[in-house]
Amino acid sequence: MPPHWATNLCYRFRPSPACPPGPSVVSDKAMDRVPDEDSSAAIRTPARIATGLAPLLAVPASLASDSLLGPAGGQDWLWPVLYLLAGLVPGYVLGRRQRARARPAASAAAASTSSGARRERTMPAPSAKESLYLDMLESVSEVIFRTDGTGKLIYLNKVWCELSGHDVETSLGKPLHEFLHPDDRETAAQLFRDLIVGAGADCEREFRLRTRSGEIRWIEITAHRAPDTKPGEGGLTGTVDDISSRKVAELSLRNLNQDLEARVRLRTAELEASNRELEAFSYSVSHDLRAPLRAIDGFARIIEDELDGKAEAHTFAHLSRIRKATERMANLIDALINLALLARQPLRKESFSLSELAHQIVEELQAEEPGREVEIEITEGLDVIADRALSFSLLDNLLRNAWKFTAHCTPARIALSAERINGRRVFCVSDNGVGFDMSHAGNLFRPFYRMHGDEAFPGTGIGLATVQRIVQRHDGSIRAESRPGEGSRFLFTLGR
Numbered sequence: 001m002p003p004h005w006a007t008n009l010c011y012r013f014r015p016s017p018a019c020p021p022g023p024s025v026v027s028d029k030a031m032d033r034v035p036d037e038d039s040s041a042a043i044r045t046p047a048r049i050a051t052g053l054a055p056l057l058a059v060p061a062s063l064a065s066d067s068l069l070g071p072a073g074g075q076d077w078l079w080p081v082l083y084l085l086a087g088l089v090p091g092y093v094l095g096r097r098q099r100a101r102a103r104p105a106a107s108a109a110a111a112s113t114s115s116g117a118r119r120e121r122t123m124p125a126p127s128a129k130e131s132l133y134l135d136m137l138e139s140v141s142e143v144i145f146r147t148d149g150t151g152k153l154i155y156l157n158k159v160w161c162e163l164s165g166h167d168v169e170t171s172l173g174k175p176l177h178e179f180l181h182p183d184d185r186e187t188a189a190q191l192f193r194d195l196i197v198g199a200g201a202d203c204e205r206e207f208r209l210r211t212r213s214g215e216i217r218w219i220e221i222t223a224h225r226a227p228d229t230k231p232g233e234g235g236l237t238g239t240v241d242d243i244s245s246r247k248v249a250e251l252s253l254r255n256l257n258q259d260l261e262a263r264v265r266l267r268t269a270e271l272e273a274s275n276r277e278l279e280a281f282s283y284s285v286s287h288d289l290r291a292p293l294r295a296i297d298g299f300a301r302i303i304e305d306e307l308d309g310k311a312e313a314h315t316f317a318h319l320s321r322i323r324k325a326t327e328r329m330a331n332l333i334d335a336l337i338n339l340a341l342l343a344r345q346p347l348r349k350e351s352f353s354l355s356e357l358a359h360q361i362v363e364e365l366q367a368e369e370p371g372r373e374v375e376i377e378i379t380e381g382l383d384v385i386a387d388r389a390l391s392f393s394l395l396d397n398l399l400r401n402a403w404k405f406t407a408h409c410t411p412a413r414i415a416l417s418a419e420r421i422n423g424r425r426v427f428c429v430s431d432n433g434v435g436f437d438m439s440h441a442g443n444l445f446r447p448f449y450r451m452h453g454d455e456a457f458p459g460t461g462i463g464l465a466t467v468q469r470i471v472q473r474h475d476g477s478i479r480a481e482s483r484p485g486e487g488s489r490f491l492f493t494l495g496r
Contacts, residue, residue: 143240146226149233151175151192163219163242165212181208181216188221195223198231206243218247275344282337289333297326328460335462338393339447342469347387354382354427357392358416361399374406377415382427386474386494394470397463398429398490404457405433405488424493432487444480467492 137144137157146155152175156168164171164179171179177188184207194200202224209219223238225231300322307315358378366372384391399414406412413432418425436444436451443449445468448461467490471478474494482488 140239144238145176145240146237147176147192147196147235149196149235151177151189151196151236154235160240163211163217163240164209176221179209181210184208192223192236195225195236196231196234198225209240217242217244219243278340278344282340290330293326293330293333297323300326328458332460332462335460335466339462339466339469342390342466342473345390347390347473349385349387351383351385352388352391354384354391354395354416355380357388357395358399361392361396362414365400365403369403372407372412373410374403374412374414377413377417379415379417382416382418384494390470390473391494394467394492395429397467401463402429402431402433402488404459405435406431407433407457409433426491426493428489428491430487430489435482435484435486435488437484438480438482441480441482445478 140157141159143160143163144155144157145153145160148154153172156171158168160166160168160171166179175189175192177185177192180188188205188207191200191203191205195203202222204220204222206218206220209217211217220241220243221238222241223236226234226237229235300319304316304319355378362376362378366374395416399416402414406414409432415430416427417430418427420426440451444451445464447465450459450461468478471492471494476493476495478490478492480488480490
């Protein structure tokens with residue numbers, strides 16, 4: 001065989017290092033146009049043949065020329081055939097070994113390609129409406145879930161990961177109650193089963209959620225059976241809301257209420273103790289102090305009787321002052337006891353007319369001083385719902401003050417009326433008496449505070465304090481309006 005033929009064959013395929021180096025007949029541009037898979041297939045068979053021919057091509061030309069089929073025999077066409085046949089057998093064996101080594105990787109790649117293709121066929125791309133719907137679900141600040149007919153989760157939005165710490169992928173396929181506190185799981189599981197089979201209505205319950213880190217959070221689950229499904233066939237759909245902050249606020253409020261209740265109980269106990277002390281004081285005042293006063297008054301009267309016509313006039317004046325002082329002290333004790341009793345006396349509300357009470361008090365005043373001429377004006381029909389006894393004491397103090405402070409007025413006028421102010425009925429006791437300076441109005445309702453001297457207008461200084469206490473017991477208010485020499489107006493309400 002001519003040497004140039006073998007050399008050209010090696011240059012064309014270059015099957016092994018046995019071939020001498022030289023330019024390849026297959027150009028790089030031609031190979032670039034062939035895909036990777038096809039390029040390996042395109043050169044696989046010639047490469048095998050060239051691999052088998054490589055040992056034969058290395059035979060010296062001199063040996064080949066001495067063959068019976070040398071050029072002298074005129075059989076040049078047999079050389080390519082012989083070389084081809086001689087290379088097929090070893091090329092076939094080497095190709096089988098290469099295929100055996102490449103088969104696992106090729107099988108894995110093919111399996112991956114086929115599974116990806118099946119996945120693409122079974123999971124079509126969502127439509128525009130579905131994508132919009134999914135985006136809306138993911139943008140909600142609450143967990144949205146869906147279960148199948150067995151109660152296992154088949155959908156969760158991304159808020160679930162933020163709330164529980166569990167990945168959405170690992171949570172799907174598990175029942176929702178498995179993520180709750182162990183003490184709440186059985187209750188939640190039964191509730192969900194009842195919803196699925198139609199034995200229960202829509203639920204809105206609070207549970208404790210155990211996060212992936214072990215933290216306990218309070219959640220509110222709102223769930224109902226999926227619409228357009230029959231009982232037992234469809235799953236549940238609903239939301240999970242994190243209410244831990246609200247629970248902390250409720251717990252703080254509960255603790256605050258408990259603290260307030262404890263304080264109220266303490267204050268109540270202190271108030272009861274004060275009332276007991278006040279009762280003891282009232283008993284002491286009404287019995288222990290009255291006895292000395294009665295003794296003073298009695299002995300002063302005995303001295304007057306014994307000195308009748310024997311002592312000078314100023315001696316009888318001193319004795320008279322002693323007796324008046326004891327009498328004033330006795331009246332003051334009675335007023336203090338009555339004021340103390342107002343705080344403990346229970347209210348017995350009933351419907352009656354203030355006008356009738358006012359007429360009774362005016363008749364008593366006129367009977368005490370029949371010679372006075374006073375113009376009395378009482379509005380009829382002033383019906384109220386209040387404690388009759390306390391209301392009588394209230395009007396008695398106000399009307400007696402008006403009667404007292406109009407003693408030097410001619411003519412004297414006293415009136416009881418009512419008017420509506422800001423939607424509320426306000427009662428008013430007015431007179432044209434001496435009046436007072438409003439700069440001292442803040443002390444007007446203090447016990448024992450007097451704006452006028454005891455010589456001109458005697459009294460105990462307890463009357464207006466008693467009036468204010470009675471008004472406050474009826475959830476009302478009282479205020480005064482006056483000017484010196486122009487009389488006074490006392491406006492009060494009873495109840496809301």
